[in-house]
Amino acid sequence: xxxxxxxxxxxxxxxxxxxxxxxxxxxxxxxxxxxxxxxxxxxxxxxxxxxxxxxxxxxxxxxxxxxxxxxxxxxxxxxxxxxxxxxxxxxxxxxxxxxxxxxxxxxxxxxxxxxxxxxxxxxxxxxxxxxxxxxxxxxxxxxxxxxxxxxxxxxxxxxxxxxxxxxxxxxxxxxxxxxxxxxxxxxxxxxxxxxxxxxxxxxxxxxxxxxxxxxxxxxxxxxxxxxxxxxxxxxxxxxxxxxxxxxxxxxxxxxxxxxx
Amino acid sequence: xxxxxxxxxxxxxxxxxxxxxxxxxxxxxxxxxxxxxxxxxxxxxxxxxxxxxxxxxxxxxxxxxxxxxxxxxxxxxxxxxxxxxxxxxxxxxxxxxxxxxxxxxxxxxxxxxxxxxxxxxxxxxxxxxxxxxxxxxxxxxxxxxxxxxxxxxxxxxxxxxxxxxxxxxxxxxxxxxxxxxxxxxxxxxxxxxxxxxxxxxxxxxxxxxxxxxxxxxxxxxxxxxxxxxxxxxxxxxxxxxxxxxxxxxxxxxxxxxxxxxxxxxxxxxxxxxxxxxxxxxxxxxxxxxxxxxxxxxxxxxxxxxxxxxxxxxxxxxxxxxxxxxxxxxxxxxxxxxxxxxxxxxxxxxxxxxxxxxxxxxxxxxxxxxxxxxxxxxxxxxxxxxxxxxxxxxxxxxxxxxxxxxxxxxxxxxxxxxxxxxxxxxxxxxxx
Numbered sequence: 001x002x003x004x005x006x007x008x009x010x011x012x013x014x015x016x017x018x019x020x021x022x023x024x025x026x027x028x029x030x031x032x033x034x035x036x037x038x039x040x041x042x043x044x045x046x047x048x049x050x051x052x053x054x055x056x057x058x059x060x061x062x063x064x065x066x067x068x069x070x071x072x073x074x075x076x077x078x079x080x081x082x083x084x085x086x087x088x089x090x091x092x093x094x095x096x097x098x099x100x101x102x103x104x105x106x107x108x109x110x111x112x113x114x115x116x117x118x119x120x121x122x123x124x125x126x127x128x129x130x131x132x133x134x135x136x137x138x139x140x141x142x143x144x145x146x147x148x149x150x151x152x153x154x155x156x157x158x159x160x161x162x163x164x165x166x167x168x169x170x171x172x173x174x175x176x177x178x179x180x181x182x183x184x185x186x187x188x189x190x191x192x193x194x195x196x197x198x199x200x201x202x203x204x205x206x207x208x209x210x211x212x213x214x215x216x217x218x219x220x221x222x223x224x225x226x227x228x229x230x231x232x233x234x235x236x237x238x239x240x241x242x243x244x245x246x247x248x249x250x251x252x253x254x255x256x257x258x259x260x
Numbered sequence: 261x262x263x264x265x266x267x268x269x270x271x272x273x274x275x276x277x278x279x280x281x282x283x284x285x286x287x288x289x290x291x292x293x294x295x296x297x298x299x300x301x302x303x304x305x306x307x308x309x310x311x312x313x314x315x316x317x318x319x320x321x322x323x324x325x326x327x328x329x330x331x332x333x334x335x336x337x338x339x340x341x342x343x344x345x346x347x348x349x350x351x352x353x354x355x356x357x358x359x360x361x362x363x364x365x366x367x368x369x370x371x372x373x374x375x376x377x378x379x380x381x382x383x384x385x386x387x388x389x390x391x392x393x394x395x396x397x398x399x400x401x402x403x404x405x406x407x408x409x410x411x412x413x414x415x416x417x418x419x420x421x422x423x424x425x426x427x428x429x430x431x432x433x434x435x436x437x438x439x440x441x442x443x444x445x446x447x448x449x450x451x452x453x454x455x456x457x458x459x460x461x462x463x464x465x466x467x468x469x470x471x472x473x474x475x476x477x478x479x480x481x482x483x484x485x486x487x488x489x490x491x492x493x494x495x496x497x498x499x500x501x502x503x504x505x506x507x508x509x510x511x512x513x514x515x516x517x518x519x520x521x522x523x524x525x526x527x528x529x530x531x532x533x534x535x536x537x538x539x540x541x542x543x544x545x546x547x548x549x550x551x552x553x554x555x556x557x558x559x560x561x562x563x564x565x566x567x568x569x570x571x572x573x574x575x576x577x578x579x580x581x582x583x584x585x586x587x588x589x590x591x592x593x594x595x596x597x598x599x600x601x602x603x604x605x606x607x608x609x610x611x612x613x614x615x616x617x618x619x620x621x622x623x624x625x626x627x628x629x630x631x632x633x634x635x636x637x638x639x640x641x642x643x644x645x646x647x648x649x650x651x652x653x654x655x656x657x658x659x660x661x662x663x664x665x666x667x668x669x670x671x672x673x674x675x676x677x678x679x680x681x682x683x684x685x686x687x688x689x690x691x
Contacts, residue, residue: 024418154436154557157566168534169439235532235554 002046003067007101009039010070014094021091024164029087032094040074047071056118059127066104068127070097072135084174086166092142122196126189130215133186134250136178137222141247143175144240151237172236176229179243183222190215214252222246266398267328268352268360269335270310270317273371276348283341286311291385292392294338302330306396308403310364310385312378314371319361319403321396325353355590361402362586365410367419374419374575374582379410401597409589416585419578422571427461429567430538430559434462434506437534437557445469447504449497449518450511451476451483454540458508463487471504473497475511498522502529506536509545518546523553530555538564598667605671606655612680617647654678 016032019025047067050058059068074097077090117123143166150165165171225242228234234242271284286294291309298304303323310317320331332349352360360369365382367374386403389395395403414420423429438444446462448455451474459470470489473496474480480491492500501507501523511517518537527535537558539546544560551558559567621643625636654677661670 150436154433155551157559157563165436167435167439168437173439235527236534237554 002042002049003101003105006039006043006046007098007105009035009042010074010094010098010101013039013090014098017090017094021088029090032090033081036074036090036094037078040071040078043067043071043074056114057124057127059131060114060118061109063104063107063109065131066100066107068131069134069138070100070104072131073097073100073138076132076135076139086164086170088164088166089142089146092146096138096142117193117196120196122192122200126192126196129185129189129192133182133189134253136182136185137218137247137250140175140178140182140243143171143178144243144247147171147175147240148237148244151240168236172240175240175243179222179226179229179246183219183226186219186222190219211253214249217252218246218249221249265305265322265325266353266357266402267320267322267325267331268317268357269320269328269331269349270315271345271348271350272315272317272369274369275350276345280341280345280348281314281316284316284335284339284345285313286316286339288384288388290338291388292394294334295389295392295394297338298331298334302334303327304331304394306389306394306399308385308389308395308399310382312381315364315369317364319357319399321399328353355594358402358405358593359586359590361406362409362589363583365406366413366582366586367410368413368579368582368586372424373572373579374424376414376420379407379414382410383407402593405589405593409586412589413582413585417578417582419575419582422574424568424572424575426540426561426564426568427458429564429571430458430508431461431465433538433557433559433564433567434536437536438505442466442468444505445471445503446506446508447471447473447497447500448483448489449473449507449509449545450541451479452510452512455508455510456483456486458538458540459483459487462506471500473500498526501526501535504535505533506538508538508540510540511545513541513545514543516545516547518550520547520549520553523550523556527553527555540564598662601671602659602662605674606658608680609651609655609678612678613647613651617643 013032013035016028016035020028020032047058058064073093077084077093146165147168150168150171153165154168166174221242225239225246228239228242271281273281276284286309288311291311295304295307295309298307298320302320305321305323307318307320310319316335318331318335320328322328322331328351332346332351336344336346361382363369365379367376367378370378382403386395386407389399423432434441434444441462444467446459446467446469448459448470451472463470468488470484470487471492472480472483472487472489473492473494474483475494477491477493483489484491501518509518532555535556537546537550537556539558540561542561546558546560548558550556621640625631625639631639654674658670658674661667
């Protein structure tokens with residue numbers, strides 16, 4: 001019920017975001033932001049209830065992780081939305097949120113065999129950092145995609161301002177910020193479970209399975225993008241493509257969770 | 261209608277050639293004395309004088325709307341006009357005037373369709389009139405509404421979003437690449453007229469870091485003085501490319517001066533930072549292959565013209581939408597003014613009838629001698645009821661006619677039927 005209500009509000013927000021992209025009316029943006037905030041409040045309430053009832057942070061299987069990812073994306077927008085200045089980002093963000101939510105609805109939410117690790121604070125930290133990290137990567141992905149679109153328009157002498165996209169410089173700046181922040185948070189998230197194993201003497205806490213391999217693959221691709229950025233060995237367009245590839249590699253993590 | 265007392269006389273770029281416009285144009289300091297003079301000579305209650313490169317228009321609130329031709333005479337008499345340009349002047353009244361002003365403020369009547377500067381110029385003219393004491397209530401209402409409509413047109417149609425000139429197209433491209441142009445450095449290769457036009461556009465938008473390289477050093481120095489620019493020797497311009505963000509090239513060189521190999525080196529030294537190259541020279545200064553380097557955005561004069569043409573086509577499309585919007589606003593405003601005038605007229609009639617009634621009752625009381633206060637009160641009430649009943653039907657019919665028939669005629673007939681003293685003049689104007 002709560003999930004359906006949240007999905008409805010996010011779909012409404014997406015509809016307003018798409019209309020805003022076309023018509024650029026402030027009212028449409030406010031309606032989009034209002035539906036987004038209402039959906040976020042409902043989703044937060046739902047996740048909290050579920051957490052209290054099961055005593056495990058609701059992010060132990062794929063549908064739950066997807067819900068959490070959608071939550072993180074919206075939370076980050078509500079946090080950074082004003083700083084981002086360019087409102088057109090909702091045009092790209094909301095379809096991603098709805099896609100995440102819809103996929104979560106379509107996959108059966110099968111309860112997982114609870115492990116002792118799930119009840120520890122380490123697990124909460126682990127999940128929170130990974131989810132936040134993935135959310136930040138997705139923002140970096142959005143801004144890199146915007147960069148590539150803008151770059152493409154400029155190269156092909158099209159009207160780059162038709163959609164009112166941010167400038168290349170602005171897109172690159174935000175893509176980098178989200179990438180660096182996401183990389184740090186995500187790395188901390190990856191290490192937190194290993195750290196738990198080491199501190200608690202549980203050697204099997206970090207076994208290299210499909211999920212772990214996928215997580216590390218995404219980490220390496222995004223690390224390469226950062227390397228290219230720092231050393232300026234890659235031009236901004238190639239860096240943007242690498243970030244897009246890195247963010248796309250988070251799909252591997254999702255597949256890894258499915259097969260985990 | 262009172263709106264007929266507001267008249268527009270003027271000429272613009274569509275009606276008159278530039279040699280006429282430049283003769284009729286008004287410097288700001290001469291506007292208010294001229295308007296004040298018209299109060300004596302042409303029965304002007306108040307006025308707003310808009311004078312730009314492309315138009316001179318006088319929006320006049322007259323005591324008698326038929327005296328509009330005198331305004332043209334006065335306008336011409338105050339200028340040194342070599343020939344009689346009366347034929348270029350147009351006169352607008354009523355809805356045509358409102359539509360014209362709304363269109364002017366929204367940039368729909370501008371030489372560059374949808375340009376935003378005219379909005380500021382109309383505002384300047386309005387404020388000048390207000391501060392000079394030549395703004396009447398009616399003109400104030402009209403101009404306030406024009407500002408509202410102009411903003412609405414800009415917001416709802418986005419008519420000014422796309423560039424329609426080569427220099428604006430180049431500026432817009434730069435904004436698509438860079439976040440804050442005021443922190444960027446422009447390098448001008450060549451100090452010709454086109455460079456000057458483009459540089460002026462960037463300079464007026466806050467870009468202050470300008471570097472010039474020109475084969476003739478003296479020309480570069482003259483250019484540099486105008487823009488506070490730094491001059492580099494012509495031979496050093498490849499080095500200046502490394503530290504610049506926007507390059508505008510317009511030399512008269514017979515062959516390319518910027519090559520792919522040169523720019524590949526430059527981009528390495530720039531650590532691949534984005535670079536906008538605008539080549540407006542014919543023959544071109546920059547080898548086309550340079551545009552294939554990642555991080556470089558190369559536009560030649562044809563590319564910019566294409567962007568400008570697309571922008572113009574888009575604006576023309578949006579202008580049609582804007583005109584529909586303006587027409588709707590004209591109708592709304594007309595109704596609002598009618599309502600305002602009607603209310604004033606009815607209020608005036610009731611006051612006038614009340615005054616006659618009071619005078620007649622007082623006279624009757626004086627002749628009738630001693631009456632008790634109660635009898636006096638009854639007499640007053642009876643006469644008031646008679647007045648009220650007599651006026652009820654004409655007022656109701658007037659309201660109906662204004663809505664269903666021709667409002668102007670209905671109001672004129674009503675004024676003839678009830679010859680009230682003239683309404684109080686406008687509150688604005690010269691003390």
